[in-house]
Amino acid sequence: xxxxxxxxxxxxxxxxxxxxxxxxxxxxxxxxxxxxxxxxxxxxxxxxxxxxxxxxxxxxxxxxxxxxxxxxxxxxxxxxxxxxxxxxxxxxxxxxxxxxxxxxxxxxxxxxxxxxxxxxxxxxxxxxxxxxxxx
Amino acid sequence: xxxxxxxxxxxxxxxxxxxxxxxxxxxxxxxxxxxxxxxxxxxxxxxxxxxxxxxxxxxxxxxxxxxxxxxxxxxxxxxxxxxxxxxxxxxxxxxxxxxxxxxxxxxxxxxxxxxxxxxxxxxxxxxxxxxxxxxxxxxxxxxxxxxxxxxxxxxxxxxxxxxxxxxxxxxxxxxxxxxxxxxxxxxxxxxxxxxxxxxxxxxxxxxxxxxxxxxxxxxxxxxxxxxxxxxxxxxxxxxxxxxxxxxxxxxxxxxxxxxxxxxxxxxxxxxxxxxxxxxxxxxxxxxxxxxxxxxxxxxxxxxxxxxxxxxxxxxxxxxxxxxxxxxxxxxxxxxxxxxxxxxxxxxxxxxxxxxxxxxxxxxxxxxxxxxxxxxxxxxxxxxxxxxxxxxxxxxxxxxxxxxxxxxxxxxxxxxxxxxxxxxxxxxxxxxxxxxxxxxxxxxxxxxxxxxxxxxxxxxxxxxxxxxxxxxxxxxxxxxxxxxxxxxxxxxxxxxxxxxxxxxxxxxxxxxxxxxxxxxxxxxxxxxxxxxxxxxxxxxxxxxxxxxxxxxxxxxxxxxxxxxxxxxxxxxxxxxxxxxxxxxxxxxxxxxxxxxxxxxxxxxxx
Numbered sequence: 080x081x082x083x084x085x086x087x088x089x090x091x092x093x094x095x096x097x098x099x100x101x102x103x104x105x106x107x108x109x110x111x112x113x114x115x116x117x118x119x120x121x122x123x124x125x126x127x128x129x130x131x132x133x134x135x136x137x138x139x140x141x142x143x144x145x146x147x148x149x150x151x152x153x154x155x156x157x158x159x160x161x162x163x164x165x166x167x168x169x170x171x172x173x174x175x176x177x178x179x180x181x182x183x184x185x186x187x188x189x190x191x192x193x194x195x196x197x198x199x200x201x202x203x204x205x206x207x208x209x210x211x212x213x214x
Numbered sequence: 215x216x217x218x219x220x221x222x223x224x225x226x227x228x229x230x231x232x233x234x235x236x237x238x239x240x241x242x243x244x245x246x247x248x249x250x251x252x253x254x255x256x257x258x259x260x261x262x263x264x265x266x267x268x269x270x271x272x273x274x275x276x277x278x279x280x281x282x283x284x285x286x287x288x289x290x291x292x293x294x295x296x297x298x299x300x301x302x303x304x305x306x307x308x309x310x311x312x313x314x315x316x317x318x319x320x321x322x323x324x325x326x327x328x329x330x331x332x333x334x335x336x337x338x339x340x341x342x343x344x345x346x347x348x349x350x351x352x353x354x355x356x357x358x359x360x361x362x363x364x365x366x367x368x369x370x371x372x373x374x375x376x377x378x379x380x381x382x383x384x385x386x387x388x389x390x391x392x393x394x395x396x397x398x399x400x401x402x403x404x405x406x407x408x409x410x411x412x413x414x415x416x417x418x419x420x421x422x423x424x425x426x427x428x429x430x431x432x433x434x435x436x437x438x439x440x441x442x443x444x445x446x447x448x449x450x451x452x453x454x455x456x457x458x459x460x461x462x463x464x465x466x467x468x469x470x471x472x473x474x475x476x477x478x479x480x481x482x483x484x485x486x487x488x489x490x491x492x493x494x495x496x497x498x499x500x501x502x503x504x505x506x507x508x509x510x511x512x513x514x515x516x517x518x519x520x521x522x523x524x525x526x527x528x529x530x531x532x533x534x535x536x537x538x539x540x541x542x543x544x545x546x547x548x549x550x551x552x553x554x555x556x557x558x559x560x561x562x563x564x565x566x567x568x569x570x571x572x573x574x575x576x577x578x579x580x581x582x583x584x585x586x587x588x589x590x591x592x593x594x595x596x597x598x599x600x601x602x603x604x605x606x607x608x609x610x611x612x613x614x615x616x617x618x619x620x621x622x623x624x625x626x627x628x629x630x631x632x633x634x635x636x637x638x639x640x641x642x643x644x645x646x647x648x649x650x651x652x653x654x655x656x657x658x659x660x661x662x663x664x665x666x667x668x669x670x671x672x673x674x675x676x677x678x679x680x681x682x683x684x685x686x687x688x689x690x691x692x693x694x695x696x697x698x699x700x701x702x703x704x705x706x707x708x709x710x711x712x713x714x715x716x717x718x719x720x721x722x723x724x725x726x727x728x729x730x731x732x733x734x735x736x737x738x739x740x741x742x743x744x745x746x747x748x749x750x751x752x753x754x755x756x757x758x759x760x761x762x763x764x765x766x767x768x769x770x771x772x773x774x775x776x777x778x779x780x781x782x783x784x785x786x787x788x789x790x791x792x793x794x795x796x797x798x799x800x801x802x803x804x805x806x807x808x809x810x811x812x813x814x815x816x817x818x819x
Contacts, residue, residue: 176667176677178442181710185442189449190484193457 083212084168085118085161090130090142092209097139103205104137107198111135112191114155115148116164123214124161134202155187161214167203168210174203215243215275215724216318216420218251219339221332223406224265224324228339231321239726240809242733243274243318245301246702246740248290249747251321253813256747262294262398263380263405265325271312271371271411272319274703275723278310278419278498279427282434282719283709285310285498288701293397295382295555295610296629298748299651300399302385303704305497306392308369314415326407331372333363333412344409349375351548352387355410365414372410373400374550376598380404381608383555383631387547391505391517392497395552397630397652398610422725430718434711439501441710443668447504448494452521452708453483459521460529462680463772464639464662467529468584469561470625470632470763473771477534481524486536491518502708510537519543519553525634526557531564532584542590549598558631559611560593562624563603571620578602625761627654628753637764640665640680641778645690645787648758648780651744659694660707673713673730683779687786695737702740739808742800745793746810749817755798758784 082089097103113133120127129145131153145151159167163182166172175196177183185192192199215238217230233247241247248270255268269291276284287309293300312320315336329344342362347355352374359370369388377384377400384400385393394400403409421427438444446454459465460478467475479485486506492515495505506518519527519536523543527533546553566572567582574581578596580589580603596604606614611631615624625632630653637644642661647654656662669677675693678686699716700707713730721728728736745753760780767775788795792804802814 173667173677176669179663179666179668179710180670181441183442184440185445189446189454190487193446193450193454194479194482194484196458196461 082209083214084165084210085128085130085214087144089210090144093206094132094139094142096205096209097134097202100205103201106201107134107137110137110195110198112154113151114157114187115145115151115153117156117158118164119158119160121160121162122165155185155192158184158186165213168207169213170207174200216313216316218272218319218321219317219334220321221339222324223322223326223330223408226341233318238275238724240736241740242699242702242720242736244272244702244704245288245290245303246698246736248272248288248301249299249740249743252290253743253747256292256299256751258751260292262292262402265406266323267292267402267405269322269399269402269406270319273309273313274705276703276705276719278313279421279431279723280499281431282438282711283497283500283502283706284703285500286704286706287312288704289386289394289399291399291402292751293399293629293652294380294401295398296653298628298653298751298753299744300397301652301701302394302396302399303657303701304386304388304392304394305706306369306389307498308371308388308413309704310498311369311413311415313419314417315413316415316417320411322406322408324406329407329409331359331408331410331412335365335414336416347409348378351375352550353390353548356388356390359410359412363412368412368414370410370412373403374548376550377401377404379598379600379608381551381598381600382610383552383559384550385552387550391547393547393552395554396655400550421723423722427719427722430715430722434715434719435501438709438711443708443710444502447502447708450483450487451504451506451518453486453519453524455521456482456524457484458666461772462639463768463774464636465525465529466634466636468532469530469565470636471565473768473774475529475532475534478529480534481528481536481539486518490536490540497706500706504708508540510540516540516544517547522634523553523557526553527590530557530561530634531590533587533590535587538587542587542594545591545594549594551598554633555610555631556594556597558625559607559614560590562611562614563593563607565623566618566620571618576603576618622762625763627760628757630654632761632764635662636773637760637778638768638776639773641682641783642686642690644760644764644778644780645687645783646694648760648784649787651741651748657697657701657707659690659697661690661693664689664693668710681776684782684786687783688790691787691790692734694741695734698737698740699733702736735808739810742804742808743810743813745800746805746813746817749799753798755796758798
C-alpha cells in the first residue's frame with residue numbers, strides 16, 4: 080500500500096509498514112522513544128501539521144494527528160517546512176544533510192539520537208517506501 | 215587592523231609593524247595574512263630551529279569581537295616536522311586578550327640567551343626570566359606565571375617540556391587545554407628559549423561600523439545557537455560524532471587497519487555525557503561550548519577529550535576506557551604535545567611491534583600490546599623526555615618509520631600524522647589530506663562534514679555521495695577555499711554561519727564591501743600562496759599522495775571494501791585548481807588571476 084504525504088492515511092500506512100518491516104524491526108529493536116514531526120507551512124501547505132508516533136522496540140505502538148504539542152511531551156520533535164520534508168520523502172534530500180544544513184530542526188536528546196542514527200535512517204527508508212505522492 | 219608587535223629575542227628590540235591596507239582586503243587576516251607576511255622569510259635553507267626562523271601569532275579581523283565563535287588566533291612559521299608551511303590555530307581567550315592590548319599579532323624572531331617569558335600588559339612589554347618555569351608542565355607554567363605577574367585576568371600561552379626538548383609535535387597551550395597543537399611550533403618556541411607569552415589588555419577592538427555590526431553579530435549568534443550541530447556539540451562535544459563515524463566506518467581503529475571495534479560505544483560522546491561529564495567549557499564569546507569538563511574517580515574536574523583525542527588514544531590503539539583516554543590526553547596537554555600526532559606516532563610503534571619490525575630490544579623491554587594503556591602512558595613519558603625509543607617517537611611517525619626501515623607503514627602525509635576522518639569513508643578527505651598545505655590536516659577543509667551532508671548550494675558546495683570520485687574534486691577545492699576564509703578570520707570551523715552573515719561581519723568590522731565571491735577569491739588566493747610557499751620549500755606533485763594504509767580497503771565496518779580513486783581525483787583536482795599537472799605548481803596564469811604574479815618568479819625560475 081502507498082499513500083499521499085501528508086495525510087491521515089499516510090500516517091496509518093506508515094504505522095503498518097513499521098509494524099511489518101523485518102529490517103526496521105531488527106535495526107530499531109532497542110529504540111524506546113516517541114516523536115512528533117512538525118510540518119510548517121510552505122508550498123501548498125497553509126497550516127502547521129503535527130504527526131505523532133510512539134516507536135518502541137522496532138514497532139509503532141501509536142500514531143495520532145495532533146492540533147498542537149500541548150497534549151504530548153514527545154522525546155523528539157522534528158521540525159521542517161513542507162517543502163523540505165517533501166524533498167526528504169521523495170529521496171531528494173538526505174535526512175542527515177537536512178539536519179546539518181538547517182532544513183530539519185531536531186529537539187530532544189542528542190545523545191540518544193546519535194546512538195541510534197541507523198534507526199533514524201531506516202525509519203526514513205520506511206517512510207519513503209510508503210510515500211507515492213506528495214500533496 | 216591594529217599593528218603587529220615585532221620582538222627580537224636576541225637584541226630585545228621591539229617595533230610595531232603596520233599591515234598594509236590592501237593586504238587586509240586581499241588576505242583578511244589570520245593564517246592567510248601570515249602567509250603573505252612570512253612569504254619572504256620561509257626559504258628552503260631556513261632551519262626552523264634557527265634564530266632567524268619566524269614565529270608569528272596572529273588574530274583575524276573578527277577575533278575577540280562578540281561575533282559567532284571568533285575567539286581564535288593562529289600561530290605560523292616553518293614546521294620542523296614537515297619542513298613546510300606551518301599553521302595551527304587555537305581557541306580559548308589568549309588571542310582576544312592580545313587584541314585588547316592593541317595588537318593584532320606578535321612576530322617573534324631571534325633566540326634568547328636563556329629561558330624567558332614575555333609579559334604584555336596593554337602596550338607595555340617586559341621580559342621575565344623563565345628559569346623557574348622551564349621544565350614545568352603547561353598547566354603548572356600557566357599558574358606560576360600568572361602568580362608572578364600578579365595581574366588578574368591575564369592569559370598565558372606556553373610550551374611544555376616537550377617543546378623545550380624539541381619534540382617535533384610539540385604545541386603551544388593556553389587556558390587549560392586549548393591548544394595550537396599541530397606542526398610542531400611549540401618546538402620552534404622552545405628552540406628560541408621562549409617559554410610563554412602572557413597577555414592582558416584593556417583596549418577596545420576597533421570596529422569600523424559598530425552600529426551595523428551589532429545586529430548582525432547578535433542575529434548570527436542566535437542562529438548559531440539554534441543549529442542542530444551546535445546543540446550536538448554543546449550536549450556531547452565533538453565526540454558526539456563517534457557513533458555516527460563508527461557507523462559510517464570513518465573512525466580508524468587499530469592504526470587505520472580495522473573497520474570494527476566491538477566496544478567502541480564505550481568511548482562515544484553519548485557515553486561521556488552519561489558517565490563522567492561534569493560540565494562544558496567555551497572559548498571567548500562562543501555560544502556552542504563544545505569543550506568538555508569531566509570528573510574521574512579522583513573527584514577532580516578536568517578537561518575531557520574531544521573527538522580526535524578519543525580516537526587517537528582510543529579505538530586507533532584499541533583502547534575503550536574513556537577515563538584512561540582522558541588521562542592520556544591530559545598527559546599530552548601537560549607535556550605540551552599534540553594528541554593527534556602523539557597517538558598517531560605511537561600507533562605506528564604498536565603496528566610495527568605487531569609486525570615484528572620493532573621488538574622489546576627497541577622499546578627497552580616494553581611489550582606493545584594493543585589496548586595496553588600502561589604501555590601507551592610509558593611511551594608518552596619517554597617521548598616527551600626523548601629517552602630510549604622516545605627519542606625516535608619524538609620525531610613523528612615519518613621519521614620513526616624511516617629509522618626502522620618502514621616509512622611506508624606510517625599513516626602521514628608530508629610528515630604530519632593523518633587526522634581521524636578516514637578517506638575510505640569520505641572520499642573527499644583523500645584530496646584534503648593530500649593537498650593540505652600543512653600535511654594531513656582536517657582543518658584546512660572539514661570535508662567529512664560535507665560528505666556527511668553539510669553541503670551548501672548557496673556557496674557552490676554541493677552534496678555528493680560520500681564515495682563519489684573525481685566528480686567532487688572541484689567541490690573539494692571550493693570547500694578548501696571557504697575554510698581558508700575561516701582560518702583567516704580566525705573563525706571556529708564549527709560555526710556554521712551563512713556566507714552573507716560572514717561577509718556582513720567582515721564588512722562592518724573592517725569597513726570593506728566584500729561579497730561572497732570576494733571572500734572565495736581571498737580564500738583561493740591564500741590557498742595558492744601557501745602552495746607557492748611549499749613549492750619554494752621543495753614540495754612538488756610527488757608530495758600529493760596518501761599513505762599505503764589509506765589505499766587498502768577495510769576488511770569490515772561501514773566502509774568495507776572501498777578505496778578512493780585517488781589518482782583520478784587528483785588529476786581532476788589539479789584541473790579545478792589551475793595547477794600544472796607535471797609539477798603541482800600553480801600556473802603563472804592562475805597566479806596572475808589571483809594577483810600573485812609576483813610569486814611566479816620564485817617558483818617558476
